[in-house]
Each structure stands twice: as structure tokens, then as C-alpha cells.
Amino acid sequence: MSSTQAPAGLRAPTDLSAGSLAKEAALGCAFWLAFLLILEPGNAVRAARVGVSLEWAQETLRIAGASLLGAPSAPLLLWLTRRFPIAGRRAAGRAGLHLLVVGLLALLLLVMARLLATWLRPDLNRVSLGDQIADNVFLLMFAMAGFIAAAHAAQFVSDQRRARLASSEGPRLARIPVRSRGRTLLLETEAIDWIEAQGNYLGLHAGAEIHLIRETLATLEGRLPQDFVRIHRGTIVNLARLSEVRSLHNGDAVIRLADGTELRMSRGYRDGLKARLPA
Numbered sequence: 001m002s003s004t005q006a007p008a009g010l011r012a013p014t015d016l017s018a019g020s021l022a023k024e025a026a027l028g029c030a031f032w033l034a035f036l037l038i039l040e041p042g043n044a045v046r047a048a049r050v051g052v053s054l055e056w057a058q059e060t061l062r063i064a065g066a067s068l069l070g071a072p073s074a075p076l077l078l079w080l081t082r083r084f085p086i087a088g089r090r091a092a093g094r095a096g097l098h099l100l101v102v103g104l105l106a107l108l109l110l111v112m113a114r115l116l117a118t119w120l121r122p123d124l125n126r127v128s129l130g131d132q133i134a135d136n137v138f139l140l141m142f143a144m145a146g147f148i149a150a151a152h153a154a155q156f157v158s159d160q161r162r163a164r165l166a167s168s169e170g171p172r173l174a175r176i177p178v179r180s181r182g183r184t185l186l187l188e189t190e191a192i193d194w195i196e197a198q199g200n201y202l203g204l205h206a207g208a209e210i211h212l213i214r215e216t217l218a219t220l221e222g223r224l225p226q227d228f229v230r231i232h233r234g235t236i237v238n239l240a241r242l243s244e245v246r247s248l249h250n251g252d253a254v255i256r257l258a259d260g261t262e263l264r265m266s267r268g269y270r271d272g273l274k275a276r277l278p279a
Helices: 018-049 056-070 073-083 088-120 129-166 217-221 267-276
Strands: 175-180 183-188 194-198 201-206 209-213 228-232 235-238 242-247 253-257 262-265
Touching: 018 056, 018 073, 056 088, 073 088, 073 129, 088 129, 175 209, 194 217, 217 228, 217 235, 228 262, 228 267, 235 262, 262 267
Parallel strands: none
Antiparallel strands: 175 183, 194 201, 194 235, 201 209, 228 235, 242 253, 253 262
């Protein structure tokens, strides 16, 4: 692959790409679709009790529309989980923040669902919006709390897997083959300053050059020498290039390398970095 010049200044993480956001939104759509399908038998029973016959074509459209309306909630909840994990000394405060966001989001989703239902079947809206919110807001909050708990569990499993890979006894890479101008070069790992995820590729920053390889960060991380440590979902740095760590007010930090490059470190990776630094 060709090499490019590395820009100076603080580098923003690149893992929140349009592709990853689309995948998270698709996950949200599937989550709400399953949630609504579970509730649908109860809706049919309640409608039958008041003498209303549900038209399944319209019900299908309503469920599909509500699932699409709820899809953007997944990227928001996953971002909240990554940015403010319920852990450490600030767990109580972060739990309160999660509860506030989940409550507001539940209210918004109920209002949007009511507008959709009014458009499709105005004859079914015999219950006031206030009563509908009172009946369903805690159910939606419970569902989203479960989604957040699952996201925390998935992150924990991922961290444990990464720790096992990092501590494995397998051979560490001394050189990485990279393609450049039709040739295959063997790049010394000790020449790499930092590594970032770029979609389906990894950018190996070595001085003024960036070498691209088709690899995942999780796979490569377990094969790198011990001098390399992850500081973000999509960033690994060579500790030999580290010159400064500057804490930020929100718990994150700015990592400054010897060449002046500044990278953002997520708070979830602080302990891993501290454990690897000299006393």
C-alpha cells in the first residue's frame, strides 16, 4: 500500500465511522423489532377487549416504523456506555446519567410512536398520551437498561479477551509485512510509533509514513511486543514514543508522542496504560 504524510495535532479516533454507526443502528432496529413483537400478543388481546379488530398489514407497518424510529437509540446508548461506563469511583454518578438519558429517550420514543400510530390508525387512540406514557415509560426504560447492561457485559468480555491475548506466551511480531508500490516490505515493529483502525485496514504510523495493512486491531494487538498498549478502541501506541500524558476534566487524557503527535486516550484504558508504565 502507498504511504501518506501523517498530519500533526490532536488526532480524533476513527472508529466511529459511518459503517460502524450503520451497524449499531441496524442492531437497534433489530432490538426494538424483537421488543415490539414480544409485546404484540398483549396489544392484540387489549384491542379485542374493546372490540377493535387489528389489521395485520397496518400492524406490520406500525411495528416496522416504530423499529426504525428506535434504531438511532442504539448508537446513542452504545456511545453512552463507552463514554461513561458504570464502573470505578464515579459509578453512582454515571448510573444517574444513564438513568436520565434513558428516561428522556423513553419519553421521546413514546411520543414518536404515538404520532406514528395516530397517522396509521386514528381510531385506536382512545387512551390519552399521558396515560400511554404512564403505562409504558418504565417498560421502555427497563428495556433500554437491559440493552446498556448487555453492552457493558460485551465490553467486559472484549477486555478480558484482549488481556488474554496480550498476556499469551505466543511469539511476538518483530516485523510486519506491508505492501508499498508493488513491493512487500518488512516493517520493524520497533519503528512503529502508533497504530490506528481505518475501516477494514490498520494504519501503521512510522515516522512521516503510514503503511496500511488489512488486519483487525484485536488480532494484531495480541501479537505485538509488550511495548505496545491500546489507549482507545481504535488506537495502539508504542510506549517507547510516549513523552507526556495530560489528563482531561472528563476522565479521558491526551497522549503526546515524541514527534509531537497528540492522541486521545479513553478513560476505560487508563488503568491498562498505568500498569505498563514504569513506576
